[in-house]
Amino acid sequence: MRTTRKSACSHQRRNGRAEERTRLLGGLLACLALLIGRPCAAGSIRFARTTAAGVPLMVLTVDLNNPNVKVTGMVVPPWHAEPFESMIRRAHPTAALTGTYFCERTLVPIGDIVVDGRLAHRGGMGTGLCITDDNQCEIIKTPRYRRVDWSAFDFVCCAGPRLVCAGKVALNPWAEGFRDSRLYSRAARLAVGVTEGNHLIFAATRRPITLRRLAMAMQALGCMDAINLDAGSSLGLYYNAKVKAHPHRKLTNLILIYDDRQRYERFKHRLTPLRPQTASR
Numbered sequence: 001m002r003t004t005r006k007s008a009c010s011h012q013r014r015n016g017r018a019e020e021r022t023r024l025l026g027g028l029l030a031c032l033a034l035l036i037g038r039p040c041a042a043g044s045i046r047f048a049r050t051t052a053a054g055v056p057l058m059v060l061t062v063d064l065n066n067p068n069v070k071v072t073g074m075v076v077p078p079w080h081a082e083p084f085e086s087m088i089r090r091a092h093p094t095a096a097l098t099g100t101y102f103c104e105r106t107l108v109p110i111g112d113i114v115v116d117g118r119l120a121h122r123g124g125m126g127t128g129l130c131i132t133d134d135n136q137c138e139i140i141k142t143p144r145y146r147r148v149d150w151s152a153f154d155f156v157c158c159a160g161p162r163l164v165c166a167g168k169v170a171l172n173p174w175a176e177g178f179r180d181s182r183l184y185s186r187a188a189r190l191a192v193g194v195t196e197g198n199h200l201i202f203a204a205t206r207r208p209i210t211l212r213r214l215a216m217a218m219q220a221l222g223c224m225d226a227i228n229l230d231a232g233s234s235l236g237l238y239y240n241a242k243v244k245a246h247p248h249r250k251l252t253n254l255i256l257i258y259d260d261r262q263r264y265e266r267f268k269h270r271l272t273p274l275r276p277q278t279a280s281r
Contacts, residue, residue, distance in 0.1 A: 059203050131154060214228065
């Protein structure tokens with residue numbers, strides 16, 4: 001009888017362990033089903049350090065083919081600037097970078113900025129990084145000081161000059177209206193480009209380099225089109241809760257990347273100071 005009771009207890013323990021394994025397996029299968037049903041964007045935003053065209057770079061790669069990825073912008077109230085970390089705390093992005101130039105005296109950005117499909121700022125200069133709501137990207141040269149119809153795009157940031165066009169170095173800042181002599185000297189740099197596979201490439205360096213060297217680096221990284229962004233003492237790069245490059249001044253605008261559109265929806269009301277205009281003529 002004693003042996004029979006022991007055998008019965010062992011049998012119950014084995015059945016209990018089997019049921020527990022079944023429950024765990026069921027939970028894992030449910031998690032996999034959720035992941036298959038909703039693509040994870042965590043791996044679609046990646047940071048790395050590398051060298052291209054002899055330039056040491058911090059590179060942020062954004063896979064625009066993932067529908068959960070959201071690229072947008074942030075603009076502070078007119079005639080104001082804000083610390084980089086303060087802007088990040090308000091916006092809660094996965095990654096953030098310096099956007100377009102602004103006047104040191106008036107703090108007014110030089111280029112048009114569209115956020116959430118609405119014109120947040122009209123600047124009138126530069127070449128635009130333009131992204132639709134379904135993550136199709138174009139880089140568009142704009143006519144100086146003319147109103148442009150941006151209604152096809154969810155996000156626009158006009159900076160420049162253009163660095164790469166159709167996979168070739170294409171650099172002519174003077175023709176684009178850039179007259180500031182500091183732009184032509186060696187400086188810390190930041191650029192954004194798009195690859196043939198619809199990936200955004202942001203590349204930053206603290207090493208003082210020329211625009212041509214930056215263009216060669218973006219070409220080497222596989223960009224078909226690329227533009228220069230504000231940098232120098234304004235260079236800022238944030239990724240995954242860490243500041244990789246800290247600006248030495250307050251900023252007026254940022255480019256933001258989210259790995260979750262629901263999080264973007266929660267915080268998008270903080271990205272522009274007032275109700276912006278419709279992004280049309």
